Amino acid sequence: MSMIEIKGLKKQFDGFEVFKGVNANIEKGDVIAVIGPSGTGKSTLLRCLNFLEKADEGEIWMDGKNIFDSSVDRAKICQKMGMVFQSFNLFPNLMVVENVMQAPIDLLGISRKEAYEHAMVLLEEVGMSNKALSFPDELSGGQKQRVAIARALAMKPEILLLDEPTSALDPMMVGEVKNVIARLADSGLTMMIVTHEMSFAREISNRTFYLDEGGIYEEGPTEEVFTNPKKPKTKAFFSKTKEYHYKASDVSFSFKTMSNGITVFGITNSIDAKLVNRASLICEELCINCILSHIEVNPIELEIHMAYLENEKALRISVEYNGNENNLLENPKVDEISVKIIKETSREYSFSFADGKNVLTILV
């Protein structure tokens, strides 16, 4: 029998139907990656499980009971499901160790001493035991999230729900949290994790739910969904995540859109933040010279393509633009400092020209 069975789950917000009838099984030991474009209900799915949102219709069966039955003790169900939030939600008035031990004392009726010892074991596991007596506002984002994970684990949940646990973190902190989650996945704990980090999702999960169109659009073993998606939207989603395209023209150019796009691209592919920053810097320098300060009479339109080369752990940026042969890196009109920055931050660069089309390829 499945550990959790979702049947015909429906949910709408002010007339907007998020779920038109979701069916799913969660087996003991599953690590399920919940992925999909934003606004498709990934968070809502987790939140319906532990009553943070009220489902409109449907059933969720757990331990032979429909948890929506009025006879079911909802608090008890919540205790069996740990939740890790994007924004940590640690209790600011309690020390780290108190954050972890409070709920077991209040809800499981164990002694303070026992709770403390258990909390210290958990903090050790997430690498936070040396901060046991700190307060949340004294911790970095990554540290807070590790404490939040320990807090959820302290209730000995049967399943852990994680809603974008690394999205609110500085790129530098993501790794430490992912390591903790990966270890938990290995330990056999049942988990459902919403994440935008595709390679991380692929690495730790055995099953993937792709959410779209009011429900679970495609579902299957992670390797299958990732390497061989069957339905059109899933295919489109994966191809989009593998490359980044940006057309920088005079009218539409916005620094913010471009650099955000590059950051998201970096996150979905779990690319080293330093690498992403460098690529972003190169694109910005090129755009400044070609569009904002006119080195030619008319601004030059750039088409930027970015792809991640996993084996080499490198980013390939190819910039295409029309016109006469014009190697931007050799052009004396291009700002000297810009050229210097680009050359120094890149690993390799090359230039080609054919049929009125310039292609500048930079490897970071």
Next chain:
Amino acid sequence: MNDKRLSIRLLALLFAVLIFSTLFLSSCSGSNDDECTVENLPTGKIGCLMGSLETVFLQDTYPEAEISYYNSLPDAIVGLKSGNVDYVSTTETNIALYTKRIDGIKKLDISYFPTQEAFCLNKNRVDLISQINGKIKEYKESGRIDEISRNWSDCTNYIVNEVPKRTEGPVIVVGTTGEMEPINFILNGELVGFDVEVIGNILYDLGYQVEYKTMAFGALLPAIESGKVDIGAADITVTEERKKSVAFSDVYIERCQSVIVRDEDNESISIAAIKEGLKNNLIKEARYKLILEGLKMTALLSVTSLIFGTILGILLLFMKRSRFRLLSKTVSVYSVIIQGIPIVVLLMLVCYVFLGDVDASDIVVGMLTFGMFFSTGVLAALENGLNNIDKGQYEAVSALGYPRIFGFRKIIFPQLTKNSLPVYRGEIIAMIKATAIAGYVAIQDLTKAGDLIRSRTFDAFIPIIIVAIIYFAIIWAITLFIRWFEKKDDRNRRKREVKL
């Protein structure tokens, strides 16, 4: 202008003639052998005692008159001296005293509008009225009234006779102002004066115990009507208007009105004068004792209101957050009402309406009023604290598996206390300042103590400044204390010790 004067004169004359003819009056006992005649009133702003007869008289005879109402004559004189009014109209008895005591004012040679003074009673106390009337008659015939009047006629040398008191028998509550020298006033911490001596002796003769309550003149009639006070003895003039709400005893004395004005030639300000003023306002007749007692009352009011208001405020918060619409609606309505009426009016409502029939002590009246006032502030502080708690906190509590109320109590509430402290601090100070109006219903707090002193010394500034300084010191000390507490609380919270 002449027209106006003429019509005033005519109307005043008419009024006077009416009174003369109906009451068979021949002379005014207070003023030698002169007859009370109606003269021109000077032009300008008039200061009057609130609810006093001159007010009605002036309104009727001189509708254009600009009248400022004062709670007590000392206040009016302070108003006169500081230029808020141009002259003060009052009885000749008062004027004799005030002009002798206070520099910088003088009597105008005008005498008008005779009045008759009687005791006021609740209309239901007919039995008492006839008993008192009997005694008034007896006192008048035996010349005792005149004798008592003489005792209080020389304000530089009062003859103070101890009024005999009974320790058993039914209790009669006598309401008076305590601010009308020489009719009823505080001397060496004791309530004395002409009225006090008369009514005290009458009630003694009749076998009653007497309990005095001092309050603003304007509050006297409502207090009698509501039964808080049995007899009003404060030089109250008999009028038809007043007869509608209260009953009067027979007349025990008659008086005439006159006016006082500023005497610009006779004013002085110097260091010596200030020194003298301080001595006069604090040391003489042990007046600092009044301040100390007032301070005690203010402290008591503040502390009881603080406790009551805080508990009530927390209760209100739970009611407001409850799932029952009726409860939360009730709280909203309560807040709107309490915040929507002036605190003075709230005080009167509590004193005369809610507790009108109950024999509640001053502390209870004050605690209820200021506690209710404070409770809405506590509610606001708590709600502000709650709003500052992130929604994610509730979600985390719920996701951990806490039942709703239990989780609120265990996790959210401890955060609330810290979040609410800054607003709470402000509300405490606002409440303490609000207690300054307690004197309006005869609660003798710090402000009232200042009033009482002023009523004896007629000093406009020193008592007010002393009171202001004390309030400031209290509030400053409390602010410091709460800041210290906040810091200490913060350090406690950051102790980094796990209780096991």
